[in-house]
Amino acid sequence: MTQVLDRIRASLIGLRMPKALESLDHMMRCLERGEISALEAIDGLLAQEHGNREGRRVTMGMKTSRLVPIKTIEGFDFSFQPSLDRERILALAQLDFIERAQVVHLLGPPGTGKSHLATALGVEAVRAGKRVYRATLAEVVDMLSRAERDGRLPERLRFFARNSLLIVDEIGYLPITPGGANLFFQLVNQRYEKGAMILTSNRGFAEWGEVFGDPVVATALLDRLLHHAVVVQIEGASYRLRAHADLIPEHTRSHASITPPPLQKRRGRPPKHRSFDLQIG
Ligand code: ADP
Ligand code: MG
Numbered sequence: 001m002t003q004v005l006d007r008i009r010a011s012l013i014g015l016r017m018p019k020a021l022e023s024l025d026h027m028m029r030c031l032e033r034g035e036i037s038a039l040e041a042i043d044g045l046l047a048q049e050h051g052n053r054e055g056r057r058v059t060m061g062m063k064t065s066r067l068v069p070i071k072t073i074e075g076f077d078f079s080f081q082p083s084l085d086r087e088r089i090l091a092l093a094q095l096d097f098i099e100r101a102q103v104v105h106l107l108g109p110p111g112t113g114k115s116h117l118a119t120a121l122g123v124e125a126v127r128a129g130k131r132v133y134r135a136t137l138a139e140v141v142d143m144l145s146r147a148e149r150d151g152r153l154p155e156r157l158r159f160f161a162r163n164s165l166l167i168v169d170e171i172g173y174l175p176i177t178p179g180g181a182n183l184f185f186q187l188v189n190q191r192y193e194k195g196a197m198i199l200t201s202n203r204g205f206a207e208w209g210e211v212f213g214d215p216v217v218a219t220a221l222l223d224r225l226l227h228h229a230v231v232v233q234i235e236g237a238s239y240r241l242r243a244h245a246d247l248i249p250e251h252t253r254s255h256a257s258i259t260p261p262p263l264q265k266r267r268g269r270p271p272k273h274r275s276f277d278l279q280i281g
Contacts, residue, residue, distance in 0.1 A: 005024075019049045030044075061126035061132070065134055066134045071119040071120045073089065073093050073117075073121075073124065080237075080242070081113060081239075084236070089117060089232070092121055093124045095128055101191075101228070102196055102230060104196075104198045104229070105229060106232050107202075107233045109238065111238025118167050118169060118200050121198060122134055131164050132164070132167065133163040136173075137170055141177075141183060144180070144186075157190055160187055160190075161194070164195060170201075171199055171211060181213055181221075182214075182217060189224060208221065
């Protein structure tokens, strides 16, 4: 018996299964007391190890995907955002859109949970074993510009292509130069019908010409980004400002207005939130 146990220990060490090794003694005691069967003991040991590895894989995945700070669907208060169809978000969390290489647009004013939901969908994808990368549009354009300058643009584009889900956050907060828009177009064109994307924006599609500093490129971008697209429009109040509800005028509080309250002028972001002209689905 002791010999067998020693062999099991040696095997678990050789197989690098520290969690199973850790719970071996406990499992043996349960087994001896007749609390569990041999089959349950094996199951327990393997489940410990597997659970631990999965946890580590997901934690690592969240970091390399840049999904930290982590947001979850469970952590999203749908009652705060009544204009948002909960079932639709839960359907997206099933991740079929990734298989179909679709584009999901999350649109709405600041603080309505666009980044939260984009990250939460990314977290679901990492849990499901998908490769995900999240960055703001400004970061993506910066990465592409640097790569182009260093003569490594194809390599950088391949890096993005390796991810089955690319999340591009904050389209519309900072204007993009025509050169940057061109690079972003190359990225979008390369992913078109091949890789899924989630895009978040506080601006309507009609304003993309302004955002990308070039109406021709903006039209070409939208042509690809609206084909096979899912558009989710959030028309609610800012979650960030909920604690200051008393400072927000009554009419904006009760009507989930798209116009942000006056105290939105923070951190120097341009307060441009006009109506959304184009709506799909
Ligand atoms: P946006 O990207 O639309 O400007 P965020 O997703 O960054 O807004 O949301 C701002 C903050 O409020 C984040 O910390 C986010 O987790 C939180 N938040 C927003 N909406 C909700 C919600 N409905 N339930 C829970 N937390 C929310
Ligand atoms: Mg955001």
